[in-house]
Amino acid sequence: MFRNMRIGLRLTAGFAAVLLLLIVIGLVGIQQLNRVNGETAEIFHDRWPKTVQANEIIDNLNVISRALRNALLTDDASFRQAEWQRISDARKLIGERVEQLEKTSNTATGKNLLAKVKDATDAFLAGAERAMRMAQTDRNQAAEYLLKEMRAFNQAALQSATDLILYQERAMDQASQEAAAFVRQAERLILLLSVSALAVAAAMAFWITRSITRPLTEAVAAANALAGGDLGVRLQSRSRDEVGELLQAMNVMIERLSQTI
Structure with a gap:
């Protein structure tokens, strides 16, 4: 949830x-x-x-x-x-x-x-x-x-x-x-x-930051792989938030690039 x-x-x-x-x-x-x-x-x-x-x-x-x-x-x-x-x-x-x-x-x-x-x-x-x-x-x-x-x-x-x-x-x-x-x-x-x-604030900050930066790190790695010509990259979208939507969009883009090439 x-x-x-x-x-x-x-x-x-x-x-x-x-x-x-x-x-x-x-x-x-x-x-x-x-x-x-x-x-x-x-x-x-x-x-x-x-x-x-x-x-x-x-x-x-x-x-x-x-x-x-x-x-x-x-x-x-x-x-x-x-x-x-x-x-x-x-x-x-x-x-x-x-x-x-x-x-x-x-x-x-x-x-x-x-x-x-x-x-x-x-x-x-x-x-x-x-x-x-x-x-x-x-x-x-x-x-x-x-x-x-x-x-x-x-x-x-x-x-x-x-x-x-x-x-x-x-x-x-x-x-x-x-x-x-x-x-x-x-x-x-x-x-x-x-x-x-203080504990709640720290936990919330860690959770929110982690939930955003981790998938973004994966997205950056995938983008770098694509830039290097690797079309076999696949991203796992574990959420339906803005970052999850970004990963899904990148997967669609990779699929279409693979089909085109």
Whole structure:
């Protein structure tokens, strides 16, 4: 079948095969880049912001703890009022960050850890509110409460937020490893396809060139023999392409010359 293909069709088939492999290489590269982009997007637009928000929760838990301590230690009413305001602002920010995390949590583990953060921070904030009320009437009692119950609330809230951060960090590490694996896979696939494209191109070039030059060499040899007066030359046409038609025409010419002479 291939021997009977026209030369132009052979060239077209060869170029088409190489072009197809180049297209496959491009599509594989694009697919792998999209997978890497998905992993990096998850890191920078999902995991990392959550660690920032959880760290802000920790920072503001510490702000509240320090403000409570400062308010209980001072006799300056205006300074104490400023500390109460700091506590109020920190409470608001903690609530906002927890709400943001609730909206973006998309895994069962993440939701479970966030629920623990919410419960622990709610308990801490409720304890802070109680300590503030105690401080209005008995600062010694409030100080004792701060050193005992509030200490436990604070540690639980900090630990829950830390656990959430560690989970997100592990998820980021896993995503980065998967992205690196996609890159290595893309390198192997592109290398394999590139070698395949090179092999196909070389094979097609050899086949097409051989299918044209071999019969042409026979035709040249026959023409030289005819020029030397040898009318017994016969050519074997193995194909029906342009070269095969040339060999058939030369055979007809030789037959007619033989009959004439």
